[in-house]
Structure formats: structure tokens, C-alpha cells
Amino acid sequence: MTEQGAAAVGTAAARTKGLRKVYRGTVAVDNVDLEVPTGAVLGMLGPNGSGKTTTIRMLLGLVTPTAGEVELLGEKMPDGAAKALPEVGALVEGPGFYPFLSGRENLLRFGAAEPLLATADVPNAVGAALERVGLTAAAGRRFRGYSLGMKQRLGLAAALLVPRKFVVLDEPTNGLDPAGTREIRTIIADLHAAGTTVLVSSHLLAEVEATCTHVAVLNQGTVVAQGELSALLEAGSGSLLVTTPEATAAVDALRDQRVPARPTPDGVRVDLSATTAPAVVEALVRAGVPVYEVRKQRTGLEDLFARLTEASSTADMTELDTLIAEEAR
Template identity: 75%
Template sequence: MTTSFEVRDGVADESSATPAPALAARTRGLRKVYRSTVAVDQVDLDVPEGAVLGMLGPNGSGKTTTIRMLLGLVRPTEGEVELLGHAMPDGARHALPDVGALVEGPGFHPFLSGRDNLHRMAAAEPRLRASAIEQAVEDALERVGLSAAAHRRYRAYSLGMKQRLGLAGALLVPRRMVVLDEPTNGLDPSGTREIRKIIAELHADGVTVVVSSHLLAEVEATCTHVAVLHDGTVVAQGGLNELLESGSPGLLVSTPDGDKALDALRENRIPARLTPEGVRADLTTALAPKVVETLVHAGVEVHEVRRERTDLEDLFARLTQGESEPDGLSSVDAGGAA
């Protein structure tokens, strides 16, 4: 991409002179048709190196299908896919050893223990020496908090424990990229915090992480970038902060001189309104420095200035033209086939 962020359908479209970042993965004109059903249609997706990208979308938006094509598990009907510099799916044997993935839930042998299941996975890792398998398995179990339950059969695991074991399998060896489909599914609050910590550690180590989730709060708490899919195409993508700020171009000014600030701004033809903390200035016709300069010159006591941001739930609802559920969460895909 040559823009710092991009939102389609009139939400925002802002250009930047900042050079485009290096990409860990990209798609162009990606399309997948199952008989008469178009699952993905002309998806152009950029995954910057070192980013934590959250993929969001309503049921049937194409998230899982896009991820499967990205990993070479499904061949596109049309378009191009590049993963870690390799064209997919033909370059899968070169790219996938550097990718850890948990897609559509983990699949393990029910009568084997968690530890034995990981040993089987580790034996298939092309870059893991046989002498290093034992330590790699124990390190992965400890990292996801399953050491104490590693001897138990997989069929006795709870949903959250199964998710942890799947994540452990993705982290058996150092990766350049990790793809997680609903990683917090079935986890209690403590487990969710642990997954957040692991994602933060991967990000700090420079690993690119792609997270598909229906928990908007989790995406907002863990991701640096977001891609929103709707009806099989990308309707918005870019840095999370830029996308949230683009939704409401306003400047919140905390001041005890609310009336005085309002008069000063309106005299300078800057739309504004009073708020409980002070005033909100509309930035559609004025830049933030101009607002602050106007207030200071008018002798207004300014305590704090901050850019107004929408939250991810509001942004998602606006982009997909959907309604929020009664519990306050938008209806997004919980990881089923798309």
C-alpha cells in the first residue's frame, strides 16, 4: 500500500508520503468461487512485517477462506497470493516452515495425551532436530500453561485447553509469522490474558501475527493493524489507530472556560460544541494546531488536548452496515467457514 490507511465506501481515504512498509504477506485480486457461491471477491490485502493484524468480518465475509488461501490450503480461483516472499500455493514448501498456524480449531488425536500429540507434530517440523524435540515440546507446553495437564488425553481437554494445545503446536519452533483463528475461543479471562501476553511477546520479537477474531475488544487490545472484510471483499485496512481516528475527526479540549472557548472557535469559523469536559472542535475544516492556537490566543485555559477516537465496535458496524447485538458486540464470524 502507498497510503497510511484506507477505508472504502466513503468512511475515509487519506494519502501519506510515508514509504510503504515491507510486507510479510499480500494478495491481489484474490477471488474464490465454490460452484455458484463467491466466497472471496477481489481481495487486496497487505500484512506489514512485524504487525499484529486483526481480521474482522460478519459471518460469511470471507475471512477464513482468505486465510486458507494465504497459507496455500486452498487454491484461488483468480488472483495472486504472496507469503514471506513466496508465491502461493506453489511456494508453500519454502514459506510454511516459517509459519505457525491455528486455523479453524486444532485437530489432534483424541486418545493421545497433549504431550504425545505435540511430539507427533514436532517430528514433522522440517527445521527441528530430533535431539531438540523433547525440549521444544516442554517449552511450548509451559508457554501456553499446559505443563500440568500435558499427561492427560486430548479427548478430556476442555475447549480452552484444546485451543492452548493448538497454539503450542504453532509455537514449537521460532516463526517469522503466526496465524491464529479465534485463539481465545473457550478461554476464561485468565487464559485470555495469557494469549494477549503471548501475542505481545511475538510482536516484541518482530514476528508478524494475523489474528481472526469475533471479540472486538480483544482485537483492539492486541492488534496494531486491522482488516475488515464484508461480502467477500476488504472494506477497510490499515493501522488501527489511524482507522479509529478517521472515524470521528474531532479534537477534545479539556478546559474550565468552555463558553469562552466555544465563542473563540466560532469567531474563527471552527465548528465546535460544548462537552462536559470543555469543547469538541470539528477537524473537517481546521487542523488541530490551528484549534489550539486559536484558544491560546483567546486566553482560554487549556488543560488537555486529545484527538477524538471512535471505538472498534462503532467502526465495524459502520463499515459493514450491521447492527450491534443485544450484548453490545457486533455480529462477526466466530471462526466458521466463510
């Protein structure tokens, strides 16, 4: 990260307060207080129907909140949209382009409407954006012939035509193969290194864990956890990996103390939800079990996500999805 980006983290590039959205009596988002630190890469997670995309749409002024406040790059939304949105690049719910035009022609039209881009600079900016997302070779093909992954790439190129202060990516790896997913990870890392704030909504927990500095978890329309990713993972109970040649004796000794443990190829894995690392070591030493190494393994994002959302309703979200789509039209 650049010094500028590192220094900026801590202020808010975007925030919501008491955000609420109701579609014909159905609550999609309820009392969401979200903060996106400047210079951070924030991963927005949640089960289907948790309110992620609706929250993003309200953040960008695409949907009017039923209640609550939205601030984007220091501007109150939607009144400050004219000042804030030129500094924002967004790929939300899939890109929309003219199907009969080529990828390059579509981007040229985006560039012509870009307030931060001089007319003379549009062709070069389009060429650079196409190269950045790996679409140079397919730039002359009509959009309707693009695969889902290529459409996603073109949408990302449109969002990155000019340097942005804030970039919003809703499921950016949708339809991409593993190579394309790695390229998106690199682009996000480059944006982060330049001090750009990035908000990523994704269902790929491994990608979020690999690319994001912060996370916000939504469940049933509200935020159930948010903060620095490392801090949230450390806050989980985690487990302790104990290297010992006497795994069976170690498991027996710990179970005598009502501490959950199971054998591993090199020793035992101990659940720390109801105990501490020093207590585990003490119990093993007292039982005469040789301990070669002890190291804590933090909670993975998948485990944390499951723990935070396990109470999620399994109700059918078809009605809510239909209402959202109708309002968007």
C-alpha cells in the same frame, strides 16, 4: 521489537492480489488485495461471513482460489508451499488433535512431523511449548477432557513448537478467560519483539487495538481498509475534548455554529467530522467561554470498525457457511 524485526517492516511477508473464491455460485471472497508487512502484527477484522477465514485458508494453501494470486514468505502459493509452510505456524478454525491422546502425546506427534525440528529435540520443544501456553500441569490429561480454552492453548502450542517467521492465529482467544486472553496478548507481544510476523483474526476489537500494529478490515468478501493501525485511527474524524467551567455556554456557542457538542464532567466533547480544532477554539473564545485545555481524542477501533462495516449485509450466511464446511471436508 528487535532491530531485525524493525528493519524488516515495509516488505511483505504475505500478499494477495485479486483473490477470489466462489462456492457453487456464492462469492465468499471477491478481489482481495491484502498485504501483511514483515515484522508486523496485523489484525484481520470483519463481520461474520466477511471472508476472513476463507482468505486465511487460501493464504496457507488450504483452499484453492477461484482466481487471483497468493504469495507467502516470498513463495508463490500453492506451488511454493513446501518451502514456505515449514516457516509458518498456524491455528485456524480451532485445533485438531487425537481425542484419546494426552496433550503432550499429541504435541509429540506434531513434533515428530515437524521438518525444522530434530528428533532428539522434540521432547524439549514440546515441554517448552506447553509451558509457554500454560498447559504443563494438564499435559498428561486426554485431549477429549480439555475445555475449549485448553484446546485453544494446545493448538497455539503446536503452532509455536519451533521459531517461526510467520504465525497465523484465527480467533486465538476463543474460549479463554480474561487471564488466558492476557497470556495470548503476551505471547503475541513476544513474537513481535522477536521480529516474527503475526496475522491475527479476531472479533475482540479491544485486543486487536492493544496488540496489533496494522489492521485489515473485510466486509462482504472484500478489503475495505488496511494499513497501520495508528494511521487509520488518526484518519477518523475523532473528537475534541475541551476543558471549561462553562460547559453549557460552550455547547450553546458551538451549536450556534452548527458544530455537534455535548457536555462532559470537565467540559465538552466536540465532534470534528465537520470542523477543525482551531475553528472550535476560535468559536469558544469569540463567545467569551473560558478554555482551560484542549486535546484531541482519536477515533477508537470500535468506532472505525462500525463506520467501515455499517453497510454490511444482514443476510443469513448459513448457506455460505455450509458450502465452505463441505469443501473443507
